[in-house]
Amino acid sequence: MYRKKVITSLAVAATLGMLLSSCANQASTGGATTGSGNRIDIPALTKIDTPAGAVLPAGDGKGTCPSTTTLGYIGAETGANAQLGINIFNGIQLAINEHNAANAGCQVQFKKFDTEGDPNKATGPVAQAVSEADIIGVIGLPFSGESKATGNIFEQQGLVHITPSATNPTLTENGWTTFFRGLGNDAVQGPAAAKFLTGKLEAKKVYLVQDDSDYGIGLGTATSAALGSALAGTDKVTTGQKDFSAVISKIINSKADAVFYSGYYAEGAPFDQQLVGKGFTGTFVGPDGVKDDQFVKLAGDASNNAYFTCPCIPGELIPTFESAYKKLANAEPGTYSIEGYDAATVLLAGIDKGKQDRASLKDWVKNYDADGLSKHYKWNDKGELQAPTVYGYKIAAGKIVPIGPIGE
Amino acid sequence: MLSTLAMSVPADSNWINFDVPALIQNFWSATFDGLTFGAIYALVALGYTLVYGVLNLINFAHSEVFIVGCYGVFFTLSFLGFGPSVPNLDFWSIVLNLVLALVVAMVASALTAFVVERVAYKPLRKRNAPRLVFLITAIGVSFSIQYLIFLWRGPNPEVALTMFRPTPIFDVFGTIIDSQQLVIVLAAVVMMVFTDQFISRSRTGRGIRAVAQDPDTATLMGVNKERIIITTFIIGGLLAGAAALFYVMRIPSGVQYSGGFVLGVKAFAAAVLGGIGNVRGALLGGLLLGLIGNYGQILLGSSQWTDVVAFVVLVLVLLVRPEGILGTSLGRSKA
Incomplete structure (x- = not known):
């Protein structure tokens, strides 16, 4: 008896639902058109100029170094924001591969430490990395929160690190001498x-x-x-x-x-x-x-x-970089890939010049003044780049494409 | 203009700011948006209220009954080819797809409610467990379902599906009411009136009221208590499923493992505000909570205030009327 009532009621509810849903859409037929407004059309950038004398990881091919020389990447390899970390360490890996292929006498090792991008989890991997004496330079950490949480550890151990992507302006206000930012801040x-x-x-x-x-x-x-x-x-x-x-x-x-x-x-x-x-x-x-x-x-x-x-440079528009990256990672260069590559290049160039301990490599970065593939690298005394660039991007056919430098 | 500029750089000294011109300017759009949300809260609130009325149990797992419905909508619509972009379908196929999604969501939610009742609560009732045990079980079931979904679908929200582009229907005091708002409010109110009538007029409804009033006497009078309880859970589930469709329609990116939790708490608050156990109270409480939150966030200048304002008002109302605006009794209500 009850069951019959319930079923009847359900049927009525379903019918009502149907009627109502049909009301919902009556209006929608007229609204399929979406005005795109009077949008400004800015042409997409198809190529960017790279500095003619840009320092490349290969160097002059005459570098010599002990076989234990190691660079580290500390940052997200897993976690919700892993993609950014993957973009970066593939860029680093590419730079190290190119360096090692050209310099038979200097085979630099590469070690990765996973922070999951989480400030609370970053301390462990950083402590582990700084305790390994063979690691003389680090690329990372990618995010502002984790950089803030771990900057002191690098400072205490005198280990130089270049962040390819952390943009919070206050990071360079801590008096850290080991922190360098490889891009413009916010x-x-x-x-x-x-x-x-x-x-x-x-x-x-x-x-x-x-x-x-x-x-x-x-x-x-x-x-x-x-x-x-x-x-x-x-x-x-x-x-x-x-x-x-x-x-x-x-x-x-x-x-x-x-x-x-x-x-x-x-x-x-x-x-x-x-x-x-x-x-x-x-x-x-x-x-x-x-x-x-x-x-x-x-x-x-x-x-x-x-x-x-x-504040990132569209690495996908640099043909040599794009094709080499694609071969390595089986994907197009992503946001901050070129920044990772350039940061690694700065450190590799120092190693080739004989800066093969933490103290001398730190001084090397501090006094660095040369073009990288993406831009000029010269830091002020706080560790900020002196002439950073900001790019604009737009969406064309469902893809994010660069439209050139902005704010100049 | 000046007042909005003053709001733009909040200093520590004036972190609370009453932006009355903004409230006046946005009053009607805030009202309609608030009613839309309120209607969704109210549908979910009915599930809390009905179960509370019959079992004196706060079914915390109801928020998960709701989110399972959202996943039902999501999977049905993705299967049917909906995506983030506005679908290129004619009117009747959209209607048909939405009805299908509604049915799937209602069935999914009702089924979840049924399973939760059978697996978690019925065994406790058999053993005459104290009320606190039910409460803890309810919270446990809520978290279990939440994290089962987490393990299955991961931490990120599902891709937002667009069902149709809302179109302006008519203009009230310079504010446009769109098709989506209209259909959500109307559908929700009709469903609530229908539920109300069902409880007050049908035989099953009389059974529900009888059990709510006095379970033992109701059993003696020939009411099948177990069947009434199951029916109550299923009605709550069906309404939550309908709410799920409206919710996904309104907030396409809301399909996430934890997505039901806050909405559940607010719906529960709505039920308490109106008077828990009272069907009409759930409707009133839901609509009020939606409105208050929306007015509050505009008055105080940021959507971060929505929940603060809504819950402060809840506390204030309960100070004056602890039994809620319309009183608590499902059994005695004339409804």
Whole structure:
């Protein structure tokens, strides 16, 4: 008896559901068209110039060193953000392979230590690496959080390390003499992004949304300061946030024609997707934390309004590097591959010049002044590059492609 | 303009800021978005309320009943070829696909609710376990299901699926209501009215009320208590499954192993706010919680405030009316 009632009720519920779902879509037939707005068309970059006298890992082929000489990579090999680490250590591996092939008398070893990209797990691998006397130089750590947590250990042991990707500006404020940054920091990226928005993208009113990470807050502050009167408003979101409807209402009501999202792609992608879904026709700009193929995958066709800023150089446009990398890694160079390659080159060049202990290699990096494949490498006394470049990227046919240096 | 600029660089001294102009400007869009979310909370809240009414048990595993429904929607729609981009389908095939997803989600959630009841709660009832044991079991089941999904699908959210692009339907006070909001609110309200009528008018509903009021006497009067309990869990599951479809429609990137947890807590809060055990209370509580959270985050200038405001209001209401706005009794309610 009860059962009969239940079944009847279920049937009614299902029918109701069906009726309602049909209402849902009645409206959608008219809405299939998505206006792309009046988007600025910036041509994609197809090649970049490499410095003519760039130092390459091969050197002059006359390097000699003990067979125990070792360089290390410390950073993510596994974990949620592993892809970035993989991009980097493949770049390093390529540099070391090229060096060893050309220099029969100097076969440099390469050791990797996995931090999973997690500040809480980074101390162990770093302590292990610094305790191995054969390791005279390190490329890493890739992320700002883990770099902050472990910089002291390197400093105590006098082990030089070049980060190919950590961009938090405060990392060089700790008085560490062993820390060098192989790219521009967020104090450079923020103003460059602001200039990109109001210049090339011709945005009149920019709405800035930042997440709650150190990276997002730092970059958001730098960018909003540089935007000045073009800033239409700001809002904050939380890591892991899924619903952005209130933020989006505010953006649409503010009549902003561009949105800058200071955070990572995990929130950036659904945010952009909901933004476009709510009828926003302006542009969406994200920094290096958003510049990832995952963004395109997660946001779908909504990502067509997206541009990116990144202090990274598009290594895929350097043909010699691209083909060699592809042969090694069986994939296109990713974000920060070329930075890893260049950082390793700096250290390898020192080893070839006879700087084969920690102290002399550290001095070598400190006084380094030469072109790498991607840019000129010369650090100031804090360990910041003196002339970093920020690149703009856009989406073309579902792929992230470079459109050239911005902010200059 | 000036007020928004003032908000843009929050200094430590003024970390709480009341941005009244922003609330006025965004009032109607906040209202409609809040109602949309409130409707989803309310559907999930019904599951908590019904089970509480009948068993005096806070079924913490209900959030996982809900997330299983979300996975049901996700797998059905991915199987049918939906992706992050707007599908290129004609109207009727989208309708058909969505109905299919709804049915799968409702069945998946109802099945999960059924299994949880049979595996976790029924054996405890047989042994006359104290109420605390049920509560701990419920939390345990919730975490077990959550981490089973984690082991299976990993830590990252599933790819966001777009079912259809919401289109403006009509304009209220300068704010556009889109097709998605409209359908979610209407469907949810209809389902809730239907549930309400089912509880108050049908024979099974009378059984549910009888068990809620006095299980022993109800049994003596010929009500099959076990069957009533199972039915209650299944109704809760069906509603959670429907909520899952609306949720995925609204927040396509929400399909994640832990995605049900916070929503579950809020739905439970909604049930308590309206008066737990009270069907109409769940509806009222859900809609209120959605609205309050949305107003609060705009008034205070950031979506990081949503949950703070919603739960502060919950605490305040409970201080004044500990039994919730509409009172707690499922059995005695006229509903």
